[in-house]
Amino acid sequence: MTSTEMTVGDLIDLLSACDPNAPVRQAMNPFFPMAHRLAQVLQSVDETGRTVVYLAEGRGEDAQLGHLPPEVAVALTWQGPVQAPPRRTRRRVSGN
Template sequence: MPELTVGELVDQLSALDRDATVRLAVNPFFPMAHRIAGVMPGRDENGRPLVFLADGDQLGHLPPDVAVELTWQEPTIAPTRGRRRAARPSGGDH
């Protein structure tokens, strides 16, 4: 997956609700949602500019539809339920 630039991130975010809360999706094997604690500029080992999103506190599990959209989980469909059989009378008479 190619790295996302600030410009690409701004473009994607500008298409969304400006009042929506931003969260960080973490760990595809145990998907969790985290607050973003801050945005910090930095540089990589070659001096190129980077932007870091600082991980805040963990909020709980990532919603399943988000994990599916990120391709971290397969979509699941609840099994269909067959008709339930009626219980027999307990007196032994049918």
């Protein structure tokens, strides 16, 4: 059986390329992208008996940090790149 789920080994490989002192955050909800602090890593067993690891957000008021940076939402393909509308020439008041 081929799994498309990320494994703990995959996560460790991806994290090994990151700054070890950087805080870990979780990006959630592609329709309203928000950033959350991670507080716990929990290992459990799912309904099929397979070991699963959960990354849990904190419970405090400061667990949700606010909107996900736009470049992160674009990189995750949750949003398309947004460009500023083209500038129009300003109209002048007659006589100037």
